Amino acid sequence: MKDCLKLYGYLLFAEILTLFLNLTLAFSASPVIRLLTAFCTVGILAGLMAQAGHSIAKANRRTESTPSPQKPVILGLVSILPFQLLWIVLALAKYGIVDGNFYRFYKLLCAPFLPVCNLICDDVTAHSLPLWGLIVLALCTAIPFAAVVIAYQNTHEQ
Secondary structure (H helix, E strand, O other): OHHHHHHHHHHHHHHHHHHHHHHHHOOOOOHHHHHHHHHHHHHHHHHHHHHHHHHHHHHHHHHOOOOOOOHHHHHHHHHHHHHHHHHHHHHHHHOOOOOOOHHHHHHHHOHHHHHHHHHHOOOOOHHHOOHHHHHHHHHHOOHHHHHHHHHHHHHHHO
């Protein structure tokens, strides 16, 4: 439980940091700046999740004699849970099951992916989001999982 709370603390920090970066660079209409912002925000999320995985693995290595092989996968799944739940609601909004204006809230609640959302579709309604964009956002939600699992496993192997 303590590891999950630590992981969510890192997620919250990533959310705040990327939201600040997004608001700072939001006034630029340049495609190059928008692409650079997308790489930076996703990179910040990946870096902070890797740091969380490393820090949790280091703490667990001191307290556990034999680490559980499924622990990094469970932590990875915990790290993507908020993004996956919000993505499911976004998919429901795209197909009219939930209010289509949820897309604007998705952009704010998933701040690391806000520049990616704006590169895919500038509109604020989920109906205008293309199917390939929905797939790209689903793939983006796997980034925290990969960062946590890789960092956790690399730390335990040292």
